[in-house]
Amino acid sequence: MKRILIMESNEGFAGELAAYFAAQKEFEVCGVTDDGAEGLKLLESHSPAVVVMSLFLKNKDGFSVLEEAKRSGKKTDFIVLGNFADDAIINRAIALGARYYFMKPVSAELVGSRAAELSSPDPAGGREKFERRRPSSLDERISNIFISIGIPPHIKGYGYLREGIKMAVEDPHVINNVTKGLYPVIGERFNTTASKVERAIRHAIEVAWNRGRIDAVNAIFGARVYIGTEKPTNSEFIALVADKLILESMV
Secondary structure (H helix, E strand, O other), X not given: OEXXXXXXXXXXXXXXXXXXXXXXXXXXXXXXXXXXXXXXHHHHHHOOOEEEEEOOOEOOOHHHHHHHHHHHOOOOEEEEEEOOOOHHHHHHHHHOOEEEEEEOOOOHHHHHHHHHHHHOOOOOOOOOOOEEEOOOOHHHHHHHHHHHHOOOOOOHHHHHHHHHHHHHHHOXXXXXXXXXXXXXXXXXXXXXXXHHHHHHHHHHXXXXXXXXXXXXXXXHHOOOOOOOOOOOOHHHHHHHHHHHHHHHHHO
């Protein structure tokens, strides 16, 4: 059984990661923290095989943790999670020893699959393969955002909301006329009415807010966009996610 250490600033996502790895037979979670200094102590005392780490941590950030781990000569594989697609940040993380760099939001399942690969014996003996991975398709990128903020895939609003975001990415001006432009088109595609589309999308957003993952929402958008019980309208949420995806595709 391989030990895994989780160093993640988002409490909700840290819990998801811990629950995922706890359910896997090949892993033992040896610690969960949002503090870089505490993480280094756990790294020293438990010598985990894999560390899943956010760059944003209390007291010592992810880069400081990587630097100290590298100086200590620890034979630990790091999977780094960040909010930026900047090549300088990615290259620095890799230079300091990161085996994978994932743009947030990312699913616990995907992180887990890469951790399993790292913990498996490499018949070639190589340790120099790195992956700068972003989700490969627009659908996957949207789904990862929904997973991060807590919109479950079984509700109707999930599919309607994803379709609306895809439309807004393809044509940002559609967001200016959601009532007569966006909702009816989605309704036609799903064989339902525009009013049902509007209600289902509103319900999907409410589900996310009721789950209390406001920190995850603000992390996705790179700032404290919403606080407490405040939540966006359908068009505001679609526009925010679409803008984020458009900007990511430009870097």
